[in-house]
Amino acid sequence: MLISVINPNTTVSMTDQIAAAARSVAAPGTEIVGVTPTMGPASIESHYDEALAVPGLLDAIIRSERGDKPADGYLLACFGDPGLDAAREVSSAPVIGIAEAAMHAASLLGRGFSVVTTLGRTIGRAEELVDRYGMSKVCRGIHACEIPVLELESNPDTAAILIEACRSAAEEDGSDAIVLGCAGMADLAQLISEKIGVPVIDGVAAGTLLLQSLVTMRVRPNATGELASPPAKTYTGILSPFGS
Amino acid sequence: MLISVINPNTTVSMTDQIAAAARSVAAPGTEIVGVTPTMGPASIESHYDEALAVPGLLDAIIRSERGDKPADGYLLACFGDPGLDAAREVSSAPVIGIAEAAMHAASLLGRGFSVVTTLGRTIGRAEELVDRYGMSKVCRGIHACEIPVLELESNPDTAAILIEACRSAAEEDGSDAIVLGCAGMADLAQLISEKIGVPVIDGVAAGTLLLQSLVTMRVRPNATGELASPPAKTYTGILSPFGS
C-alpha cells in the first residue's frame, strides 16, 4: 500500500518532518511518500496562501494518478484541508485532509475537543471546517498560540508554549481531547499529551491511519456525481491534463 | 464609483455579457469594468475548475488595487463564489460573490427561494454556500437544468428549458423567488420572471447593486484580523506581490 502525504506548502524540510510523522504510525506494509509541490507558498497562513497552494497540490495528485504507481490514498497535510473537493475529483483513490482526520479521531474520545492552532487569523477557516465536518457540538473552542508555521521548528520555546496553550484550552473548555491545528506540530503530540494528561491528536498521524483504514477496507470513491473527473475544456495560462 | 466585475473564467464573450448585465442596473455615477483573468479555465463546472480559477481572479484584484485607479468594489461573477475569503484579504474595498448577493436579495422577498443552476455536479458546492450564508431554512431546493455553462449562450432552447425549470422549482418547493445559479443566465432573469409570475434574482445584478450600496454607505472592510493582508513570505513557481 502506497500513501502519498502531500505537504501543500513548498518547504521541503517540513515535508520531511510530516512524512516522518506519517511513517511512525504506518503499518509495516504501508509505504509513505512525502511530496512537495513545485509551486506554492512557503507556508500557509492566509486564505490567499491556501488559494495559491491548491494548484500545486492538485498537480502533485494528478502526476501520481497518471504515473507508474498511483498512490492508494492521498493525505493533504495542511490544517485548512485546502482543495479537498477538487483533490477528490482528480483522484481515483481516497483523499483526506488532516483537519478532517484529526477532528473525526478526536470526536471518538469523549464529549468535546479543543483545537490549538498557529496564528489567530486562521481561526475563521478552522470554524468553517468544524461546521463542514459536523463538529459544531463536539468542538468546544479554537485557540491560537500565535507562533507562525515556519517558526514552529526554529523557535526554542515552541514546545513550552504549546504545552501551556493545550493545557489551558483543555481546562477552559472542559475538553476530553486536544486537536493540533498545524501539520508542523506533528512531532509534539505525544510529548504534550504526557505533560497535560489529555489525549492530543495530530492530524498527520490520524490521517495516515484513516487512509490506511479506508484502503484496507478496499473502499474506492464513487466515480460518478459531484466528485467525478472534471469535464474536459480549455485552460488558459496553465497546463491542465483535463484540457480538451 | 468604479465597480470591477470579475468573470473568474477566461471566456471573454461571457465577461462582456456579465458586464452588460451589471451596467444595466448600475446608477448613473457608477462605472462598471468587466475583467477577464489572464489564467484559468474557459468555464467553471467542477471544484477543479474553481481551484484553477482562483489565482487568476486574485491576480486581477491585486492589479486593480495596486493600479492607478483601484476599484471601489469587486464582484466575483461565478455562482460558486470562488476565492471569496482570499479576495477579501487582498482587497481594501468590499468584495461580494454573486451567489452570496443573489441569496441575500432573494431572502428579502418571502419565506423561501429555490436555486436553478447549470450541471447537477455543482449542487454540492451550492449547498455549501447555502450553509455558509445562513440560508438553510430559506433555501428550499437546488435544481439543475443540465445545460453546461458555455452552452447557455449557444443553445437555442436555453430560455425555454430555464423557464420550465424555474416554474417547476417554484411550484415543487412552494418558493417565493428563484435564484439563478450561473452568471451566464443573467440576461434571462427578467424574461423568466414575466413568464412564471415569480420574482427571479440574477446574482450579477444583485451583486452590482449590493456593492454599490456598500460603497454608498462608505463602508471599508476591517483591515485587521482574519481578512487583513496576507503576511509576506516566499512563493515558489509563481510571482506574488506578497512575496518577501
Next chain:
Amino acid sequence: MLISVINPNTTVSMTDQIAAAARSVAAPGTEIVGVTPTMGPASIESHYDEALAVPGLLDAIIRSERGDKPADGYLLACFGDPGLDAAREVSSAPVIGIAEAAMHAASLLGRGFSVVTTLGRTIGRAEELVDRYGMSKVCRGIHACEIPVLELESNPDTAAILIEACRSAAEEDGSDAIVLGCAGMADLAQLISEKIGVPVIDGVAAGTLLLQSLVTMRVRPNATGELASPPAKTYTGILSPFGS
C-alpha cells in the same frame, strides 16, 4: 422611484431624522418620503409597544398602496422589524425591515458582526430576528447601551457611550462589523466607524439602499401564497380596507 420610510413610532422628530438618513444615501432619482403613523407609541421598547405600533404602520402602507402614487418600496424603520409579514401581505411592492437590512449588509463584510442596541430588554427580540434571518453563526453578540430610544437624541453623552459600546463589542466578539440596533442611531454610524476603525452599519441606510436595489431589479413580490392579500372578512372595532 418613491421609497416610503415608515417610522413605526409616532415621534415626528424621529421620523424626520430617519428620513434624512435615508435621503443621504438615496440615488439622485430616488424620492424618500418619511411617514409617521397616526396611531401608536412614542417609541418602541417592549413587545407591547411593538404590538401597538403595527396597526398604525400597516394603515400607513395601505394608504400609500391605495393612494395616487403608491410607493415602490417600504422600509420599516424600527430594529424589531415589527409587522414585517403583515406589511408584505398588504403591499404589492417590496417591504424590508431595518434589522433585516443591516444584518444582511453586515454579513457581507467578513466572518462576524456584533449588534449594539438600546435597552437590554430588547435583546430577546433581536435574538429572534438573528435566528429568523439565518444569522446565528455570523452574529457574535448583542449588546445594550441602556440609553432609551427617545434619549438618544437628547442625551449629550450618546455619541461617547455608543462609541465605547461599539468598540468593546467589536473587541470582545472579534467582529468585522457593528450593526446599530435602533433607527435613532442612524446619524452616528459614520462617526463611530471612524473612531473605532471597524465598519458600522445603520439599518436605515442599508434598508434604503437594499430597497432601491430591489426596485432597480424590477422585482415584484410573489402575489400568491403565504404573502398574498389578506382574505376579506368582518373586522370589529377597527376599520379595515380588507373588510367584507
Next chain:
Amino acid sequence: MLISVINPNTTVSMTDQIAAAARSVAAPGTEIVGVTPTMGPASIESHYDEALAVPGLLDAIIRSERGDKPADGYLLACFGDPGLDAAREVSSAPVIGIAEAAMHAASLLGRGFSVVTTLGRTIGRAEELVDRYGMSKVCRGIHACEIPVLELESNPDTAAILIEACRSAAEEDGSDAIVLGCAGMADLAQLISEKIGVPVIDGVAAGTLLLQSLVTMRVRPNATGELASPPAKTYTGILSPFGS
C-alpha cells in the same frame, strides 16, 4: 383557580366552543372564563389578521389584570400564538399559546408529530413557531386541509375531511401524534383519534391543562428582564394603561 381563555378573534360562537373545550378538561376547582376581545377580525387567516387581533387580546388581559379578580393564567386560543411575548409583559400570571401547548404535549408522545391546519397560507407562521419552540426535529410535516376557520363549524364535511387529512399526514410522515392547527377544531380531537388510531392533540385542551399545571406549581413569571411590564410612555390614537 381562574383561567382566562382568550379567543383572539371576535366571533362569539367560537369563543363559546373554545371555552367548552377548555372546561371539558379542567379540574373541578378550575374556573374557565371565555373572553372575546372588543376589537379585531372575525377570524385569523393571515399575518394581517393576526396583527389586528393583538391589541384587542392585550386589552382583554390588561382588563383582567386590573380587575377585581385577575385570572391565574391566560390561554391565547389561536394557533398562531399571536402577541405571546407582549401578553407576557402585561400579565403577572403565566400566558400560553395553543400552538406552543399542543406542540409541547405532542412531543411527549414519541419521535415525531404532524400538524394539520386550516389554510395553506398559514403554514409559514406555523413553521416559524416550530422553530421558535425547538420542534424542528420532532415536527415532521405541516399539512393544510384548506377549510377556512369559520367554515369549520358550518361545513358538513369538516369531520370527514379532517379525519382523512390527519390519517394521511400520520402515514406520510410516520408520525406518533397529530397536532390540530386551529382552535376551531377542538371538539373533533377525540373523534379523529378514534378513527385513525393515533393520538390527536388539541391545543385548547393541552393549553388549559398546562396552564393549570403551572398554576398548581405556584409558578409566577419573572417580573424583571425582557418580559417585565412595558415602560410608561405616550401613546397616540389609542388609550393605553401604560401611557405616562
Next chain:
Amino acid sequence: MLISVINPNTTVSMTDQIAAAARSVAAPGTEIVGVTPTMGPASIESHYDEALAVPGLLDAIIRSERGDKPADGYLLACFGDPGLDAAREVSSAPVIGIAEAAMHAASLLGRGFSVVTTLGRTIGRAEELVDRYGMSKVCRGIHACEIPVLELESNPDTAAILIEACRSAAEEDGSDAIVLGCAGMADLAQLISEKIGVPVIDGVAAGTLLLQSLVTMRVRPNATGELASPPAKTYTGILSPFGS
C-alpha cells in the same frame, strides 16, 4: 387516575420523598404510587449507574402493566430520563421523564432557563437531553452544585448551596427560570424560588402534572411503529416477559 412515580434508584427514602412531591401537586382524583425497583444502584451519578438502573425500572413498569390495576401514566424520576424510549415500548400508557417535563415547563416561562444539577460529571448527559428535547436555544446554561445525590438530604448546607447556585445561574445566564437537575431536590423548589425571585421548576411536580394532563386528554400512545411492544425473542441470563 393512577400515576406511577418510579424512582430509578433503589433508595427507598428517596422514593418516599419523590412520591410526596408528586402527591403535593396531584389533583384530588389522582392517586400517586411511588415505586422502588428491586434492582439497581443506590443513586445515579454516572452513565454506568444509569445503565444498571434501566432493567429495574423497566421491570417495574412491566409488572404494573401486567398487574391488576395498570397505571395510567409513568413518571421516570431521575434527571437523566433513563430508559425513556424502552419504557415507552413496554407501556401502553404515557411515560415521561422528569428532565423532559421540567424543560418543557420551564420553556413556557420566557426566553431562557438554566439547569442546576448535582455533580459536574452529569452535565454531559444533560446536554444530550437539551439537544434531544429541542431546548438548545432556550437552555442557557447547565451548572453543577457538586453535592452528590444521596447527600442532598443529609447535608445541612444543601438549601443554602442550592439557593446560591440558582441565584448565580439566573444572573449569569440572564434566565427567566431555573430547572432543578435532580429528583432529590424536589422539596426545595418553592423555597429557592422565594429566595431568588425567579421561578424554579422541579421535574417531579412538572412531570406529575404533565402526565395528569395527558391522561385527562385521554391520550394513548401510538401502539405501532418505533415504540410498539418489543418483538418476542430469547433472553439469556435474565427473565423477560417478552421472551418467546
Next chain:
Amino acid sequence: MLISVINPNTTVSMTDQIAAAARSVAAPGTEIVGVTPTMGPASIESHYDEALAVPGLLDAIIRSERGDKPADGYLLACFGDPGLDAAREVSSAPVIGIAEAAMHAASLLGRGFSVVTTLGRTIGRAEELVDRYGMSKVCRGIHACEIPVLELESNPDTAAILIEACRSAAEEDGSDAIVLGCAGMADLAQLISEKIGVPVIDGVAAGTLLLQSLVTMRVRPNATGELASPPAKTYTGILSPFGS
C-alpha cells in the same frame, strides 16, 4: 495489540461472524477476540432489547479490564452503539461503536451517505445517533430492508434484498456511500459495493480499523471528567465491581 469485539447480543454464531469480519481487516500484529456477553437478548431490535443488552456488555468490558490481559480497545458491535458512554467510563482504553465508526468513515468519501438497516422500528435510534455524531448534513437517508437481525444469516434472499435496498437508497438520496446498519451484514459489504458501484461501509471493519488507529497513536482517554470511573456505591440485586 488486543482488540475486543463485543457482540452485545447473546447469539454466539453472530459473534463468530463479527469477529471474522474484524480479523479480515486487522493488521498482522493485531489480535481480535470476539466476546459474547453472558446476559442479554438474542438480538437487538428494540430500545428494550438494547436496554437489556447493556449490563452484559459492560460486564464483559469490566472483566477484560480487571483480567490478566486487558484489551487495548473495545468495539461495540451493534448499530445502536448501546451503552457507549457507560462503556467509556468503565474502560481505560478507547471504546467505539460500529454506527459511530461507519458514519465517520463514510463521511470521508464525499458529500453524503445513506444508511440501510434491518427493521424500520430501529430508524428512530439511528436518527438519534446521526444527530449525536454531527452527521445531520452528511446522512441523506435511513432505509430499512425489513429483514430481522437473526434472519440475515438464514434468509436465502438476504444478499439480493440488500443489494437492491442499497442501490435504490444511493440513487434516491444521491449518496456517495452506503452505511450498513447492522453488524450481521458485515460479510456482505464487499459484494454489495461491487454490484452497485458505490462504496459500502461496514461498521465492524471500520470500527476495528479506527480502534487500531487510536491504539497505534497511543491515545488513552481522559481519565477525569464526565467519563472517569463511576463513583463507588451500593448496588442492589446485581453484583457490581464499583460497589462500595
